[in-house]
Amino acid sequence: MRTPIVAANWKMHKTVGEAVAYFRRLLELVPARPPVELVVFPPATLLLVAQKHLEGSGVAWGAQNAHPEPAGAFTGEVSVPQIADLGARYLICGHSERRHIFGEDDEYIGRKVRAALEGGLVPVLCVGETLEEREAGRAWQVVEGQLATALGGVELPSPERLVIAYEPVWAIGTGVPARPEDAQDMAARIREWLSGRFGRPGREIRIQYGGSVKPENAPEFLTLPDIDGALVGGASLDPDKFWAIAQAAAG
Ligand code: PEP
Numbered sequence: 001m002r003t004p005i006v007a008a009n010w011k012m013h014k015t016v017g018e019a020v021a022y023f024r025r026l027l028e029l030v031p032a033r034p035p036v037e038l039v040v041f042p043p044a045t046l047l048l049v050a051q052k053h054l055e056g057s058g059v060a061w062g063a064q065n066a067h068p069e070p071a072g073a074f075t076g077e078v079s080v081p082q083i084a085d086l087g088a089r090y091l092i093c094g095h096s097e098r099r100h101i102f103g104e105d106d107e108y109i110g111r112k113v114r115a116a117l118e119g120g121l122v123p124v125l126c127v128g129e130t131l132e133e134r135e136a137g138r139a140w141q142v143v144e145g146q147l148a149t150a151l152g153g154v155e156l157p158s159p160e161r162l163v164i165a166y167e168p169v170w171a172i173g174t175g176v177p178a179r180p181e182d183a184q185d186m187a188a189r190i191r192e193w194l195s196g197r198f199g200r201p202g203r204e205i206r207i208q209y210g211g212s213v214k215p216e217n218a219p220e221f222l223t224l225p226d227i228d229g230a231l232v233g234g235a236s237l238d239p240d241k242f243w244a245i246a247q248a249a250a251g
Helices: 016-029 044-054 080-085 095-102 106-116 131-135 139-150 180-198 199-204 218-222 241-250
Strands: 005-009 038-040 058-065 092-094 122-127 163-166 205-211 229-232
Touching: 005 218, 005 241, 016 044, 016 058, 016 241, 038 092, 044 058, 080 106, 092 106, 106 122, 106 139, 122 139, 131 139, 139 180, 163 180, 163 229, 180 205, 180 218, 218 229, 218 241, 229 241
Parallel strands: 005 038, 005 229, 038 058, 058 092, 092 122, 122 163, 163 205, 205 229
Antiparallel strands: none
16 A cells, blocks of 8 residues: 655745744644645755654655765765754655756765665655657666666665655656656556566555646646655645645545
8 A cells, every 4th residue: 555645845945934834834734644645845954944843743854965974074965864863754866956957876866865764764766857868769768777776786674665756857847747648657667667676565665756746737647556646846835735736646
């Protein structure tokens, strides 16, 4: 049984005051035991605020990024133990903005995935092809390569300890989502691959779709057989929209 997981990636948005107002509103909407798993990924500056306001609620929190080393001379970085210390449960690894703007490659992303698992966090591994790669008929080849390198050497104690987010690069922040049939096709291939890699439990790993999900289009994605939730950027900045998307996953 794969519990849907709907996550809000705030990216580099919100101040302390804005975050507090968001959490207050979200907790007015979300019942103590929500029907789906809800996760908020604020910037690192707001993780302590998330802990203060969300602890004991039905909403979890996680970090958008971490360095793979547990400590050291890495000016400007934060580590998995520091994030875990703030009660975070999840870590985004391999978001396309980290890959394309900050030059992170699959090998480095794999180090983060392993660091997250070793440090008690659940990695949300983002994979996805560019438009050029899709048009060249290479979408699966690219995604398979990302999975194979980032998950090489990974030992998974249980399927809940990993989430995959399929996010076609051209759909992120553009207002142009993937076609639901393409998202389903890719999610099904990813599931097959995961079951080959991790055996039968691999089929239970949750797979999110991400890329211009909004309340209006959420049901098209969240009712697909191999899509177990969404990773949401822009629309998640509004707690009412985020909750509306989560409800589509529940329904
Ligand atoms: C994302 O940042 O992962 C994302 C999917 O963004 P958006 O929903 O804005 O496309």
